[in-house]
Amino acid sequence: MFFDFFKKNKKTSAEQAKERLRIILAHERAENKAPFLDDLRKDIIEVIAKYIDIDPKSININLQKDQSIEVLEINIPIK
Numbered sequence: 001m002f003f004d005f006f007k008k009n010k011k012t013s014a015e016q017a018k019e020r021l022r023i024i025l026a027h028e029r030a031e032n033k034a035p036f037l038d039d040l041r042k043d044i045i046e047v048i049a050k051y052i053d054i055d056p057k058s059i060n061i062n063l064q065k066d067q068s069i070e071v072l073e074i075n076i077p078i079k
Contacts, residue, residue: 037063044074053079 045056060075 037061044076048076055079 041059041061044061045054045059048054049056054076058077060073062073064071064073
């Protein structure tokens with residue numbers, strides 16, 4: 001009876017792995033958002049809009065990190 005208490009509160013290895021994966025994914029998502037990305041987006045929209053007719057809401061900017069490489073991807077649909 002005394003040991004039943006500990007068995008009920010113990011997580012299975014699958015539950016522990018799932019919880020760890022959630023923590024890792026949340027951490028990766030937080031790191032992926034560079035603080036300058038919003039300002040960069042505004043500046044890019046402002047400059048490109050001077051020369052080309054674009055829809056500012058459709059511009060997609062992503063910063064991806066893979067080991068030692070960072071990739072800035074910008075998709076700008078032109079009207």
